[in-house]
Amino acid sequence: MEPTELNAVLEEAGLSPYQADAYVTLLELGSxxxxxxASMSGVPQPRIYDVLRTLDDEGYVTVYERDRLYAQATHPSEALSGLKTAIERYEFAIDEIETRYQAPEVREGDVSLVQRFRTVLDHARESIGMANEHIQLAVPADQFTTLQPLLRDAHERGVYVQLSLHLPPDDxxxxxxxxxxxxxxxxxRRDLAGPFLLLVDRQRACYATNSSREYGVLVDDYTTTYVFHWYYLTRLWEVYETIYDGRNERPPYSFVEITDCIRGIEPLLDDGAEIFGRVEGELVRTGRDRTLTGQFVDVEYTGTRTEGTPASLIELAAEATIYFQTEEKRYTIGGRGAEREDIAAKRFTVERIDGP
Structure with a gap:
């Protein structure tokens, strides 16, 4: 029997097309x-976790976790009993099956809706493993403990990790x-409860509600993730107490957000300091990676700050630019997604400060 024919039979027995594709692929792979x-079966990456766990519930596969989710095909003697039962139910109760079947709430593409928090958590684990520059995470203490080994690996790779940790006020x-x-x-530390939220490199987002009606959102898109980024900053980060700071007090130290960089260097520039360092990003016109070495010479942004205090997040919420002088020329530097500046930066490193 050809694989496509086998898929058709499995679908007639009650499996969805994605479940049939994943199961037939796993029969060939073993584990x-x-x-x-997902890659070999054509099942979309955000869907594969729900698909495998449903197959596990039905007895077709066994899922297990190491550093990520794995699956192996169940022995046919066990799997076939479920298949025979499914066929019998199909033959004698097709109307009941059609009535009870509920298609997962999913919109294919860059944004997907999923029904289980476990699917969001599985996707979060994978996203943390793929992080290159920046992780923003909002979780309670027990979920931090769950993700701690993966966060440690990311931190060791040089990823800048921000954690908004929810603890009840008296705990x-x-x-x-x-x-x-x-x-x-x-x-x-955050006293108010909130959703599970993970942002990775301003490109991927994993969101899950903390309400009784469980659902999640998985995003692989810069523009949509940018909305979650500002939600994270304003609702889950900016106003809360810092309980741990692993940054260097003296150079060298880095920023991964242009807003934080401006708030860090503008008071020093106002005092007459000379700040030298490095900017890593890409050329806006070509998208090619570019690293600049030189001097931070000025900043500019739409808002107007109160004299003697760092700029607020709101004052930096629109356009924000850093002027950076190299041996060749003066560059304009924007943050991720910059369109008007010369460089869209993903990391700013202060290496030396001379003067006041």
């Missing part, structure tokens, strides 16, 4: 990671603050 199964931190060392760059 594999969720990502490998003590359930572990020593040393647990943040080598795992997070900054941690802030």
């Amino acid at each position: 594999a990671s969720a990502s490998e199964i 003590e931190l359930p572990f020593d603050r040393s647990e943040f060392e080598g795992v997070c760059t900054e941690v802030r």
Whole structure:
């Protein structure tokens, strides 16, 4: 029997097309990671976790976790009993099956809706493993503990990790603050409960509600993730107390957001300091990677700050530009997604400060 014919029979037995594709692929592989199964079967990456867990519930496969989700095909003697039962139910109760079947709430593409928090968490694990520059995470303490090993690996790769940690007002931190060392760059404590939210490199987002009606949103799109980014900053980060700061107090130190860089260097520039360092990003016109070495010479933004205080997040919410002088020329630097500047920067490193 050809694979396409087998798929058709499995679909007639009650499997969805994605479930049939994933199961037939796994029969050939024996065992594999969720990502490998998605790649070889054609099942969209955000859907593969729901698909495999449903197949596990039905007895077709067994899922297990190592550093990520894996699955292996169940022995036919076990799997066929479920298949025979499904066929019998199909033959004698087709109307009941059609009535009870509920298609997952999913819109294919860059934004997907999923029904299970476990699917959001699986996608979050994979996204953390793919992070290159920046992670923003909002979770309660138990979920931080779950993701801690992956966050540690990301931090060791040089990823800037910001954690908004939810703890009820009267609760003590359930572990020593040393647990943040080598795992997070900054941690802030948040008393108000909120959703599960992970942002990676301003490109991927994993969101899940904390309400009784469980659903999640998975995003792989810069523009949509940008909306979640500002929600994170204003609702889950900016106003809360810092309980851990792993950044260097003296150079060298880095920023991954242009807003933070401006707030860090503008008071020093106003005092007459000379600030030298490095900007990493891409040329806006061509998209090619570019690293500049030179001097931070000025900043400019739409808002107007109160004299003697750093600019607020709101004052930097529109256009924000840094002027950076190299040996060749003066560049205009914007943040991720910049359109008017010379460079769209993803990391700013202050290496030396001379003067006041």
